[in-house]
Amino acid sequence: xxxxxxxxxxxxxxxxxxxxxxxxxxxxxxxxxxxxxxxxxxxxxxxxxxxxxxxxxxxxxxxxxxxxxxxxxxxxxxxxxxxxxxxxxxxxxxxxxxxxxxxxxxxxxxxxxxxxxxxxxxxxxxxxxxxxxxxxxxx
Amino acid sequence: xxxxxxxxxxxxxxxxxxxxxxxxxxxxxxxxxxxxxxxxxxxxxxxxxxxxxxxxxxxxxxxxxxxxxxxxxxxxxxxxxxxxxxxxxxxxxxxxxxxxxxxxxxxxxxxxxxxxxxxxxxxxxxxxxxxxxxxxxxxxxxxxxxxxxxxxxxxxxxxxxxxxxxxxxxxxxxxxxxxxxxxxxxxxxxxxxxxxxxxxxxxxxxxxxxxxxxxxxxxxxxxxxxxxxxxxxxxxxxxxxxxxxxx
Numbered sequence: 001x002x003x004x005x006x007x008x009x010x011x012x013x014x015x016x017x018x019x020x021x022x023x024x025x026x027x028x029x030x031x032x033x034x035x036x037x038x039x040x041x042x043x044x045x046x047x048x049x050x051x052x053x054x055x056x057x058x059x060x061x062x063x064x065x066x067x068x069x070x071x072x073x074x075x076x077x078x079x080x081x082x083x084x085x086x087x088x089x090x091x092x093x094x095x096x097x098x099x100x101x102x103x104x105x106x107x108x109x110x111x112x113x114x115x116x117x118x119x120x121x122x123x124x125x126x127x128x129x130x131x132x133x134x135x136x137x138x139x
Numbered sequence: 140x141x142x143x144x145x146x147x148x149x150x151x152x153x154x155x156x157x158x159x160x161x162x163x164x165x166x167x168x169x170x171x172x173x174x175x176x177x178x179x180x181x182x183x184x185x186x187x188x189x190x191x192x193x194x195x196x197x198x199x200x201x202x203x204x205x206x207x208x209x210x211x212x213x214x215x216x217x218x219x220x221x222x223x224x225x226x227x228x229x230x231x232x233x234x235x236x237x238x239x240x241x242x243x244x245x246x247x248x249x250x251x252x253x254x255x256x257x258x259x260x261x262x263x264x265x266x267x268x269x270x271x272x273x274x275x276x277x278x279x280x281x282x283x284x285x286x287x288x289x290x291x292x293x294x295x296x297x298x299x300x301x302x303x304x305x306x307x308x309x310x311x312x313x314x315x316x317x318x319x320x321x322x323x324x325x326x327x328x329x330x331x332x333x334x335x336x337x338x339x340x341x342x343x344x345x346x347x348x349x350x351x352x353x354x355x356x357x358x359x360x361x362x363x364x365x366x367x368x369x370x371x372x373x374x375x376x377x378x379x380x381x382x383x384x385x386x
Binding site: 004006007009012013016019020023026027030038039042043045046049050053054056057058059063064066067070071073074075077078081082085086089090108109111112115116117118119120121122 | 162165166218221224225228232268280362379380
């Protein structure tokens with residue numbers, strides 16, 4: 001056991017500093033509006049951070065490569081999972097046989113109709129004096 | 140090393156030598172990590188599918204989460220990952236006391252993570268930002284009461300307005316915010332469970348190291364639990380931007 005690779009202390013400290021720095025960067029960038037590029041950038045930074053953790057903290061860089069292959073396989077199967085699922089969910093109703101299935105997102109869960117409006121603390125607010133649409137039946 | 144009486148006490152007879160025993164343990168651990176990644180993969184797929192269906196709702200509702208608490212937890216978890224790595228470094232260098240100190244620090248940071256998480260959950264419970272049918276938060280961030288007739292016409296055309304006949308009230312709401320909180324609670328909840336399990340394992344490591352069962356010649360359990368702990372950190376690295384930092 002004693003002949004295992006011992007990662008130098010300095011490496012750990014440098015990697016940890018990089019992780020702290022990148023955490024700051026990803027928060028800072030999220031306040032800049034880049035449209036749909038925001039999510040791409042956030043995932044890119046997260047992947048750089050995850051790689052640093054996997055290669056240095058989890059010692060994959062110095063390990064037998066079979067461990068790295070196992071880890072990459074899990075990510076590959078995750079990719080297959082995403083693609084096959086989205087082939088379904090992104091193209092529902094696209095063939096036009098059943099138009100109702102096309103836009104599931106415009107439907108709203110029925111229980112929202114029963115919920116009273118609340119303030120920021122979650123307490124119901126009586127907003128009857130706010131809303132007047134015609135003279136109506138409410139008391 | 141052969142099967143003779145000079146074998147160390149931790150050596151199990153069905154392995155060829157100590158090195159093979161170590162490598163086998165590590166390969167087994169990575170097979171477990173693979174199943175862990177795939178467990179979370181199902182939840183990440185749920186996130187991706189629902190976010191592609193409700194892009195505006197996700198962007199709007201995520202503002203109800205506290206970025207500062209999320210960043211604090213990110214820093215806490217990265218620090219705990221560092222102390223875990225240093226505990227292994229210390230035991231490799233035969234620095235037993237430093238190793239125990241680093242493990243204890245890891246345990247304390249894990250506890251801090253769960254403390255912050257508890258505060259967040261408690262606040263959401265208080266205001267009703269809960270998953271599924273338990274959701275009851277209809278505050279100004281998610282509901283806009285509409286009085287202007289032009290706006291009503293516009294939103295009715297775009298199917299974005301809801302009329303509540305009982306209170307005779309028109310309002311526009313982010314569509315189905317309870318879905319965001321369902322995914323938020325399940326993903327961070329399963330991650331929190333992993334933190335709690337990791338704390339139990341680290342406590343056992345502290346005990347074993349103090350008793351001398353883990354030392355610089357045999358630290359396989361510490362290396363394996365370290366890999367598990369870094370995986371917990373790795374998953375949080377993705378959860379943090381996906382929930383707290385949406386564009």
